Amino acid sequence: MVLESPWWTYFLIPWIDGFTGYITNVLALQLTFWPIEPLGCMLFRVTNQPWFLFGWQGIIPTKARKMAYISFDLITTKLLDIQVIFSQVDPVQFAEVMDDAILLLMDKVINEVAMETMPRTWSNIPQAVKDDIVVTADNESGVFMASFMKDMQDHIHDVVDIKEMCVNACVQNKHLMVKIFQECGNKEFNFIRQSGFYFGTIFGIFHMVVYMFYPANWVMPVFGFVVGCATNWVALKVIFSPIRPRKICGITFHGIFLRRQKEVSGIFARVVCTEILHIKAIWTAIFKGSKSKNFRAMLRAHTLVFTEKLVVEIEPLAVAAMGSEKFLQMKEDIARKVTEKIPDVIDASYEYTQKALDMENIMREKMCELPPEQFEGVLHPAFEEDEIQLIILGGLLGMIVGAMQLIIFALSG
Template sequence: MEIKYEWWEYFMIPWVAGFVGYVTNVLALEMTFYPLEFRGIEIFRIKNEPWGLFGWQGIIPTKAEKMASTCFDLFTQKLFSIEEIFSRLDPVRFSQVMEDSVLLLMDKVINQVAEEHMPSLWNKIPKEVKDDIIVTADTENAAFLAGFMKDMQEHVMDVVNIKHLAVTACVENKDLIVKVFQECGEKEFVFIRQSGFYFGFAFGVIQMGVWFFYDASWILPTAGFIVGWFTNYLALKCIFRPLHPRKFMGYTIHGIFLQRQAEVSEVFARVIMTEILHVKAIWDAIFMGPLSVNFNAMLRAHTLVFVEKLVAEIKPLAIAAMGADRFARMKEDIAQKVIENLPTIIDNSYEYTQEALNMEETVRIRMQKLTPAEFEGVLHPAFEEDEIQLILLGGILGAIVGVIQLYAVFATG
């Protein structure tokens, strides 16, 4: 049989195939996460798809809303409920933490509103009477804050939407959801890159044999596609399968990601709680989220009762001077200003709230206790349906390298 090429040209095939496997896996991973926004000329693009006629956006950033939504549905179903978490706050302790700042706020607001609505009367009121208002505020403050916090705990689902908070954060800052996947799957991604070479080399040995006997021009691009396809496919399958440990020829095989359940749980809890569901983000969602109108109504109701007690001593004089309707409007203004200014002092509660909610430790411990199937279900379903795009991307990149190999190495054959 006539040998058409030099021995080294055949010898190169497995190494090139290994290189193809490695490069396609590396590129597929990079194109999974980047760019965060679409790059190119967006002449035509199907909604929620990473590719356009001339351009690309990372698969995970493209699917940020859908992935975050799926992930946090499973997250709240399996790891914690917001009712349980908020029940850990002690209303009395919360009132103690916020007491001083609320007193200062009420003093400022009452003086400001009184100056606006009844400047003459307010300036004539003796200092002792004004001081009595502050003393009353000091006395009633604890009951006001504790009662408000208890009411909020009982209706927490009416005032904060954790899923909306998480999904919005991931959509507006796509690097957050990228960070979740990258940090949780850091070691798996190293495996994907390295396994691309080993799987590719193995396929390349077969490819070399085929090319030795049959060197049609379509062989190398086709083989490149197959190598790119299967190296990505096998790498992804090795991460999550087998679901349970199995013995094979004396070795225990188990999905690489699943083997690291304890470590991944710790990383996942840390990233989620420090980057997305931290205390400031939760309070911001309460103050400005889609359910903020409910929170404001609740706060207004409690504040009006509180204010009624504070101004009880001057109420007869105030009504006589300004009328009942205007006095009622003044109380409404006080409540409104409390609502507007509470976000400026709520940071005084962050340390206690963080400690009391203890969300990071809760998520870590419960995630570590999940069964393999439940553990996989927290993260894998978020991008499982898009794995085919990663695999196909590897195949396309492999075919391109196959064409280059055909003309660069064997063009003189």
Template sequence: MVATWGVGEYEWYLYIVMPFMSGLVGWGTNKLALEMTFLPIEYFGVEWFRMHEQPWGLFGWQGIIPTKAGKMASICAKLMTEKLFDIKEIFTRLQPEKMYEVMEDGLLLMIDQIFDEVANDYMPGTWKRLPTGVKNEAVLTAQRACPEFLTGFIADMQENIHNILDIEEMCVSACIKNKRLVNQIFLECGDKEFTFIRRSGFYFGFLFGVVQTCIWLVYAGNWVLPLCGFIVGWFTNYLALKVIFRPLNPIGCGPFEIQGLFLKRQKEVSETFARINCNQLLSTEKIWQAILTGPNRKNFQLLLRNHSLVFTEKLIGGLAPIARTALGVEKFALMKEDIATKVILELPNIIDMSYEYTTEALDMETTIREKMQSLSPAEFEGVLHPAFEEDEMTLIMVGGVLGMMVGVIQIFIFSYV
């Protein structure tokens, strides 16, 4: 079939359609490359051979971000702890007296229960025979010791927060367990950039398609379409990624200012980043869970034990002479140890009473947002770029290979038209 206007070997409308097909190739390869960045969450395929922290296997694929969830979380955590906040300064915002105020009811109830339980376990007869006034005075003495115990413990926690809370481990552990969370951080922070990548694939692809059409008019060899398809897929991904992060600093161009699309949205992205991280990773509940169950929990337990032992001496107060007489020295020591152990075990159960105040006092979302908005462009780039930087060539090559495959399909289509 010869073109009616005398150029090329195919019908004239195929030459008009070709740029649009190239645009669709660019759009499709960019879209698929993005999908492969985030999906599947877990490895899909037969994992016969796969290098560590690589998304591809011999027969399968895992999204690049989920593959490196721990590494990405570590980058985010380091950004926050090195550039956005000092966890020790954050915790100094807590007022120990206010902490006691919001936990007072739960603490007093806890102490009453422990006091009554231990007294009945170790000296039931003696405790029952004691006059009501003596019992009440013993309980009041225990209650009066509570403010000093809790405020002293919170102040000591603030001073030693780096020994009892590992922010980086906390974030990495959470993201490895919930890889969707890492995807959420990048997808929401880079929502507009990812939309641009998808759409720009068509625009860039169309422009390359015009060039491809000109080549096809001159030489319609079978290798042209796969080669052009590879170039379209490769360049559309390459240009889309570069336009997002480059130029790093604003460059004046007449009445216009040119800068990477992501970098232009620093204020907006900072708000999103702070909100997601404080809701999903750095919430008060998750911080306390990390303190109570994380790798540094033994340091926390030791700190609490030291305060609990001192607290126990004051809890017993005027009851000590009676208890020593009734129990003897060794059993009295066991009773004190039991009280301290119960305080250590029960105190975490009432920590949730402080969540609302702690969240308000720490105000981490505001701190992260404001500090992030003040970062230099080079520092701010580190929020999202690490998701692509190491694997940019992988994404670009994926686009190229997909484009080449489409080019091969085009050959078969053209051969039947």
């Protein structure tokens, strides 16, 4: 056999293929996550596809809504029952931590509304009567907040949609979805990068043998395509397959990601509960989400009962000064303002509520108990949705490197 090129060029083929496998896997991962927003000149784009004429958007940012829905459907159906979670809040303790903030709020609101509706009468009311209102507020605020929290617990699904809240957060801040996948799959992504070199080198040995006996020009780019596709495909299969441990010839095979269920469960719970499903976000969703109208109606009903108890002592004077209809309107105004201003003081409850809900620990424990078939759904959607595209993309990148390799061989010959 007569070699058409210097011997060292053949020796380089496995190493170049290993390098090709590494580079294609690295680039494929980068294109999975980045860029967050479309980059390039978008002359034409198919809906929900990462590619477009002269540009690209990361696969996960492109599919953020769909992937977030898959992930948080898992959370809300298998890991967390929001009604059970909220039942861990003690209404009495909640009322206690909110007590000072509610007293200040009610004092401010009553003064504002009274000065707007009956300024002269309110100014002439004896201070002792106003002090009685404060005492009544002090006595009744605990009942008000405790009964309100109990009502919320009983009807939590009517006032907040946790899945909608989390999905919207990931769509509005696509980097959150990227962060979840990257932190949970950090070791798997490192494996994909490194395995590209190892698998590429193995395929490169076959490539070298074929090219020695059949040095056609098309061999280099075609093998580059094969190496790029094969390294991505093998890496993905090794990560997620087999789902359950399987012994073959005395060796146990198990998907790399699935082996780390306990570790990943802790990472997933920490990232989700720190970045997305924390108490501030939940209250914001309650105040401003799609079901906020129900929340306001509930809060208004409880506030009216509370207000009735506070103003009972000034009712005769108030009715004499403004009439019964305006007095009723004054109570409505107080309830409306309290409803509007509750978001400004609810942060007084954050520390207690976050500790009481204990969502991170509950999520971690429940996730550790998931069967492997459900657990793989934490990370697999990042690849499953566009697995074929990732494999072909790796092949195209490999083909480009193969064509460059052919040019180098031609110049060296």
